[in-house]
Amino acid sequence: MHFDRVLGLSVVALAALSTCATAETIRSIDLQARDTPCPSSYESHNGLNFTTYCNQNNPWNDAQGPFETDTMEECMEHCSRYWGDREGCFGIVWNESNMCWLRNSSTSTQGIYPETGTHAALVPRDEVKGVSTDCPFDNLSIQTVRNVEQFTIHCDQVIGGYDLCFDEYFSCLPSPYSGFWHADSLQECMEICADSHPLCQGVSWNPSQTIGFANCWPKTGWQNTLGAATANMQIGVLHSAALTSITPTVNTTCPSGKAYDSKGKTFDINCAQLNTGTNITSIHRANITSxxxxCANSDKDCVGVVFDSTMAAGFQNCYLQNTTSVISNNANTTFALLSGTPIPTSSPTNTTSPSSSSKSSSKAWIAGPVIGGVVAIGLIAGGIFWWRRRRSAPVSGTTATGYKDASGYGYSYTPGPPGELHADSTAEMGAAGVGPVKYAHEPQRASVAPQEPQELPS
Known part of the structure; x- marks a missing residue:
C-alpha cells in the first residue's frame, strides 16, 4: 500500500484499518525475522568481525563442537571468546536445529557448499593474526594509566588465578569461553583494567593471540602468583602489569559538615550510607566533594552520588545517579543527594524524563506529524525491528559525554576456576586481593599535609 494513498483515506476508514494492519504488520515482521536467522555480517561484543555465508555449510576443521546455542549470533560470541589448543576460533557453522561448531585455523572457503538451514561464518585473518610479542615497556618499569594508577610491568610473566567475570563482561561463560576482552596493546589492556568493576589489580596480555581473540585478562589480584610464561604452558608469550599504587591517595574521611554547595546546588552528605538508584556513569575521584x-556539572539530570573510598567495587569509585532509591547502611560508601530530591521508602523513584534515560546504544528516531493510525503501525514495526537488531548489536562504548554506562554499585563476586592462565597455579580468585575496608569517617581537618602515594595492601 503506497503512503500517499494511505494519507488519502478518511480518518474513520484509517481508524478501522489500524488494528488489523498493526496485527498483520507484527506477524509479517515476526515471520521475516524467523526466516532470516543468518545476519549479513556480525561484530561480536568484544569486537571480532565475521563474514557470513548464509545457507552454506563449511564442514570439517572442528575446534569445538557441537554444542547448542539459541542463535547464530550466540555461536559467534562463543567463537570470539574461545581459548583452544594454542589458538583461538577462526569461524563457525550453525544450523537451525540450534547446533554450533567452532572452526580452527585450517578452515577456509574452499569447502563451502550450499545447504539450506545451515549457515557459516569466517573470521578475516587480519583479525586474529596478533601483534609483536616483544614486551612494549621495560621490565619492572612503572606505567601510569588514567593519570592516577601506577602499574609495574612484568615482561614474559603471567598472573596465575585471580580470574573473574567482571561486571563489564557481556555475559559470564564457562571455560574455554571465560575470557572476554581483546586488546591490541598492553596499554589498552591496562586501561580496560582501570574501567573494570570490581577493582582490577592487574592484567595478563597475550599479544600473539595464542589463547584466542580474548587476549586481555583483568585480574582481581596478583600477589604471590606471578610466574614465567614458559612454552610448556601452551599459552605463548604473555606480559603482565600489576597495580602497585594510586596517586593521589583517595581520601577516606567523611566531611564533618553535612551539606556541600557546588555550582549553586546544595547536596546533603550521608556518611556510611548507600543509595541503589540508577547510575548514569562511574568515574574516578579522590574525595567525596570532587x-x-x-554530579553538579553533569547535564544528565544527576541528583546524587555514591562515593566508595575503598575502591573495592572498582577504580571508577564515584557513581553519578539520576534516580533515588531506599537508603541503606554501608560502611564503605558515602551518599550525597541534591537537596529537595524525594527519597522513596520502598521502591525506586525515577527523577528523569523518558528522553534522558535511554542508553547510547539505542538508535533513537523521530516520526513526523502523520495521521495517528500510520504512526501506531510505524512505532510497533520499528520497535520490533529495533529489538531484533539490538539482540545482536555490539555493546556500546563511551557515550557522547565520554562516560560509560554503569551498573548498580555493589561489591560481590563468585570465585571462578583457579589458575586459568597458569598451568601450575591453584590460587583461588581474590585470595590476596583488596576486600571491603571500613570507611574511616573522621572529622574533616582544615588542612591536610601532602600524602604519599597509596600502596595497595599485599
Missing amino acids: CIDA
Whole structure:
C-alpha cells in the first residue's frame, strides 16, 4: 500500500484499518525475522568481525563442537571468546536445529557448499593474526594509566588465578569461553583494567593471540602468583602489569559538615550510607566533594552520588545517579543527594524524563506529524525491528559525554576456576586481593599535609 494513498483515506476508514494492519504488520515482521536467522555480517561484543555465508555449510576443521546455542549470533560470541589448543576460533557453522561448531585455523572457503538451514561464518585473518610479542615497556618499569594508577610491568610473566567475570563482561561463560576482552596493546589492556568493576589489580596480555581473540585478562589480584610464561604452558608469550599504587591517595574521611554547595546546588552528605538508584556513569575521584562536583556539572539530570573510598567495587569509585532509591547502611560508601530530591521508602523513584534515560546504544528516531493510525503501525514495526537488531548489536562504548554506562554499585563476586592462565597455579580468585575496608569517617581537618602515594595492601 503506497503512503500517499494511505494519507488519502478518511480518518474513520484509517481508524478501522489500524488494528488489523498493526496485527498483520507484527506477524509479517515476526515471520521475516524467523526466516532470516543468518545476519549479513556480525561484530561480536568484544569486537571480532565475521563474514557470513548464509545457507552454506563449511564442514570439517572442528575446534569445538557441537554444542547448542539459541542463535547464530550466540555461536559467534562463543567463537570470539574461545581459548583452544594454542589458538583461538577462526569461524563457525550453525544450523537451525540450534547446533554450533567452532572452526580452527585450517578452515577456509574452499569447502563451502550450499545447504539450506545451515549457515557459516569466517573470521578475516587480519583479525586474529596478533601483534609483536616483544614486551612494549621495560621490565619492572612503572606505567601510569588514567593519570592516577601506577602499574609495574612484568615482561614474559603471567598472573596465575585471580580470574573473574567482571561486571563489564557481556555475559559470564564457562571455560574455554571465560575470557572476554581483546586488546591490541598492553596499554589498552591496562586501561580496560582501570574501567573494570570490581577493582582490577592487574592484567595478563597475550599479544600473539595464542589463547584466542580474548587476549586481555583483568585480574582481581596478583600477589604471590606471578610466574614465567614458559612454552610448556601452551599459552605463548604473555606480559603482565600489576597495580602497585594510586596517586593521589583517595581520601577516606567523611566531611564533618553535612551539606556541600557546588555550582549553586546544595547536596546533603550521608556518611556510611548507600543509595541503589540508577547510575548514569562511574568515574574516578579522590574525595567525596570532587565526586559531588562531577554530579553538579553533569547535564544528565544527576541528583546524587555514591562515593566508595575503598575502591573495592572498582577504580571508577564515584557513581553519578539520576534516580533515588531506599537508603541503606554501608560502611564503605558515602551518599550525597541534591537537596529537595524525594527519597522513596520502598521502591525506586525515577527523577528523569523518558528522553534522558535511554542508553547510547539505542538508535533513537523521530516520526513526523502523520495521521495517528500510520504512526501506531510505524512505532510497533520499528520497535520490533529495533529489538531484533539490538539482540545482536555490539555493546556500546563511551557515550557522547565520554562516560560509560554503569551498573548498580555493589561489591560481590563468585570465585571462578583457579589458575586459568597458569598451568601450575591453584590460587583461588581474590585470595590476596583488596576486600571491603571500613570507611574511616573522621572529622574533616582544615588542612591536610601532602600524602604519599597509596600502596595497595599485599
